[in-house]
Amino acid sequence: MDxxxxxxxxxxxxxxxxxxxxxxxLASSAMEPLPANASPEARKQRAxxxxxxAHQAFMQTGDDFKMxxxxxxxxxxxxxxxxxxxxxxxxxxxxMMGAKIYLISSANDLKPVKSGEGLEILPTHLxxxxxxxxxxxxxxxxxxxxxxxMKNTVFIDFIKNRAAASKYVTSVCTGSLLLGKAGLLKxxxxxxxxxxxxxxxxxxxxxVKERVVWDGNLVTGGGVTAGIxxxxxxxxxxxxxxxxxxxxxxxxxDPMPPFASGSIETAEPFVKDNLAAMFAPLIEKLRDVxx
Amino acid sequence: MDxxxxxxxxxxxxxxxxxxxxxxxLASSAMEPLPANASPEARKQRAxxxxxxAHQAFMQTGDDFKMxxxxxxxxxxxxxxxxxxxxxxxxxxxxMMGAKIYLISSANDLKPVKSGEGLEILPTHLxxxxxxxxxxxxxxxxxxxxxxxMKNTVFIDFIKNRAAASKYVTSVCTGSLLLGKAGLLKxxxxxxxxxxxxxxxxxxxxxVKERVVWDGNLVTGGGVTAGIxxxxxxxxxxxxxxxxxxxxxxxxxDPMPPFASGSIETAEPFVKDNLAAMFAPLIEKLRDVxx
Numbered sequence: 235m236d237x238x239x240x241x242x243x244x245x246x247x248x249x250x251x252x253x254x255x256x257x258x259x260l261a262s263s264a265m266e267p268l269p270a271n272a273s274p275e276a277r278k279q280r281a282x283x284x285x286x287x288a289h290q291a292f293m294q295t296g297d298d299f300k301m302x303x304x305x306x307x308x309x310x311x312x313x314x315x316x317x318x319x320x321x322x323x324x325x326x327x328x329x330m331m332g333a334k335i336y337l338i339s340s341a342n343d344l345k346p347v348k349s350g351e352g353l354e355i356l357p358t359h360l361x362x363x364x365x366x367x368x369x370x371x372x373x374x375x376x377x378x379x380x381x382x383x384m385k386n387t388v389f390i391d392f393i394k395n396r397a398a399a400s401k402y403v404t405s406v407c408t409g410s411l412l413l414g415k416a417g418l419l420k421x422x423x424x425x426x427x428x429x430x431x432x433x434x435x436x437x438x439x440x441x442v443k444e445r446v447v448w449d450g451n452l453v454t455g456g457g458v459t460a461g462i463x464x465x466x467x468x469x470x471x472x473x474x475x476x477x478x479x480x481x482x483x484x485x486x487x488d489p490m491p492p493f494a495s496g497s498i499e500t501a502e503p504f505v506k507d508n509l510a511a512m513f514a515p516l517i518e519k520l521r522d523v524x525x
Numbered sequence: 526m527d528x529x530x531x532x533x534x535x536x537x538x539x540x541x542x543x544x545x546x547x548x549x550x551l552a553s554s555a556m557e558p559l560p561a562n563a564s565p566e567a568r569k570q571r572a573x574x575x576x577x578x579a580h581q582a583f584m585q586t587g588d589d590f591k592m593x594x595x596x597x598x599x600x601x602x603x604x605x606x607x608x609x610x611x612x613x614x615x616x617x618x619x620x621m622m623g624a625k626i627y628l629i630s631s632a633n634d635l636k637p638v639k640s641g642e643g644l645e646i647l648p649t650h651l652x653x654x655x656x657x658x659x660x661x662x663x664x665x666x667x668x669x670x671x672x673x674x675m676k677n678t679v680f681i682d683f684i685k686n687r688a689a690a691s692k693y694v695t696s697v698c699t700g701s702l703l704l705g706k707a708g709l710l711k712x713x714x715x716x717x718x719x720x721x722x723x724x725x726x727x728x729x730x731x732x733v734k735e736r737v738v739w740d741g742n743l744v745t746g747g748g749v750t751a752g753i754x755x756x757x758x759x760x761x762x763x764x765x766x767x768x769x770x771x772x773x774x775x776x777x778x779d780p781m782p783p784f785a786s787g788s789i790e791t792a793e794p795f796v797k798d799n800l801a802a803m804f805a806p807l808i809e810k811l812r813d814v815x816x
Contacts, residue, residue: 274809274813277809277812278806278809280805281805281806281808281809282805282806284802284805285802285803285804285805285806287802288798288799288800288801288802288803289803291795291799292799295795316616317612317615317616318612318613318615318616318776321608321609321612321613321644322609322612324608324609324642324644325607325608325609325642325749328642328643329642335643337644346637346647351615351616351619351620352619352626352649353612353615353628353646354646354647354649355644355645355646355647356637356645356646356647358643358645407777427777428777445779445781446781456777457775457776457777458616458775458776458777458778459753459776459777459778459779459780460777462750462780462782463780463781463782463783466782466783466784467783470783470784475784476795476796478783478784479784479786479792479793479796480786480796480799480800482782482783482784482786482787482792483786483787483788483789483792483796483797483800484748484749484800485609485748485749485750485787486698486718486719486747486748486749486750486751486787486788487749487750487780487782487787488736488750488782488787488788488791489750489753489754489778489780489782489787490736490737490754491753491754491757491773491778491779491780492754492757492758492761492769492773493757493761493766493769493770493773495770495771495773495774496773496774496776496777496778496779496780497774497777497779498774500779501770501773501774502770504582504586504767505767505770505771505774506774507579508579508582508583508771509579509771509774509775510579511575511576511578511579512576512579512580513576514571514572514573514575514576515569515572515573515576517572518565518568518569518572521565521568522565
């Protein structure tokens with residue numbers, strides 16, 4: 235399922251719910267307004283009542299809406315991972331009430347893992363504590379760090395092992411190269427950062443230049459910031475469209491990029507060509523560790 | 526300067542550079558293509574040459590373009606901060622070659638600071654190591670964590686103190702409430718998460734519902750994901766438009782939100798009204814610690 239199919243499906247499934255919810259929304263706002271000079275205590279009590287009613291309204295929105303869940307979400311990190319690849323989806327997954335996130339280091343310890351940009355993040359669990367059949371297995375990308383992680387056969391075997399029973403196997407950016415190294419892309423549509431898309435066929439993948447690419451239980455996102463679009467699609471898949479819409483509004487995800495340079499289709503040729511050239515040495519090194 | 530003014534200025538300043546760069550781009554691609562059967566060594570050598578030439582091409586793009594710099598960027602964290610508020614701009618700031626990022630905890634120690642979503646991030650410096658006149662002072666937002674941080678008078682005093690000589694004083698999301706608490710918003714245009722925009726006037730601020738709001742050296746971003754738009758505007762201000770365009774392409778920031786619910790103007794009333802109601806108790810608590 236590609237982005238357009240996903241969006242279409244999401245809109246169709248959301249249509250009926252909207253009709254239903256129009257009425258429910260009225261129910262929750264049927265309280266008498268407070269007088270302007272209401273006391274702080276009265277305001278707080280009213281705020282609590284409003285919050286409870288809103289909670290109930292969301293709970294009644296329909297079959298595919300799940301306010302509470304117990305998803306197990308495994309997010310892997312390794313030295314040099316791109317922190318934004320991780321934190322975009324992490325924010326969205328963490329907004330799923332009841333879901334549990336396992337942040338697990340390639341080093342199989344609880345020491346801080348330094349991102350490619352210098353942010354040090356602490357794992358939450360050891361590999362031995364990792365669920366065998368998580369709802370989501372997620373791998374972020376990076377540059378030199380990803381190259382080194384591709385050479386770490388113990389880590390690659392761990393990815394392969396945990397992917398076997400995962401409901402969804404996922405990545406953002408060059409994280410798909412790690413999935414490829416683990417043999418998880420054979421014959422499947424996948425995406426990656428635009429710079430590394432050309433490497434996917436070596437892993438038997440069918441490269442697709444889309445923001446988020448669905449192929450069965452394999453869901454891969456494009457470069458870095460695609461993690462936010464990816465994460466919202468995953469929330470919709472696990473909790474229903476309306477839950478994802480609420481989280482998108484909570485994250486105020488109404489992006490306004492200051493320039494039109496976010497894609498190779500729209501970036502100025504000078505910027506695109508020279509940036510691609512700056513990545514050329516990394517591509518050659520990545521090619522060396524690809525099949 | 527608001528978003529539209531910024532974009533207009535950025536486009537104007539970029540126009541001349543584009544003309545210049547059309548020629549320079551050709552110069553860097555004037556190498557003879559390698560034969561298809563070139564050896565891995567030859568490919569690697571060529572990749573290195575291409576990268577060097579691209580680096581030089583970028584360096585020659587014009588007066589406002591700075592490939593290398595020595596900016597001092599202070600990013601403050603506190604228990605319960607929203608990790609994505611921080612990591613969006615952090616990724617972009619870290620992409621400015623030569624810039625140094627100081628990640629500093631409200632607790633004035635180097636212990637991990639847990640975000641509202643459970644991510645534990647390590648500070649890099651103590652408050653005593655913080656530059657007195659940084660290029661950027663940045664404060665992320667959060668929910669209950671921000672409420673607690675507003676009550677931490679030592680932390681608020683530290684923000685006020687370091688803001689005095691900062692080139693830019695900045696925030697994302699509810700981080701602007703911390704700036705307000707430090708007395709930095711008086712008589713100035715500012716923004717915040719859509720839920721907390723109504724609280725800004727209590728701090729003497731003029732609330733503006735924009736993605737990124739510029740008022741002199743005060744730059745505030747909207748909720749959570751606005752940090753990416755904010756960060757790119759800051760990179761453009763410090764390194765020039767073309768640098769920011771390259772970083773936008775590196776981050777593949779060509780967003781495709783799956784739903785139209787990222788703004789209160791476009792979200793379904795049911796989602797908007799009930800989400801706002803769920804935040805009502807927090808708003809009342811924040812009101813208690815506002816002037």
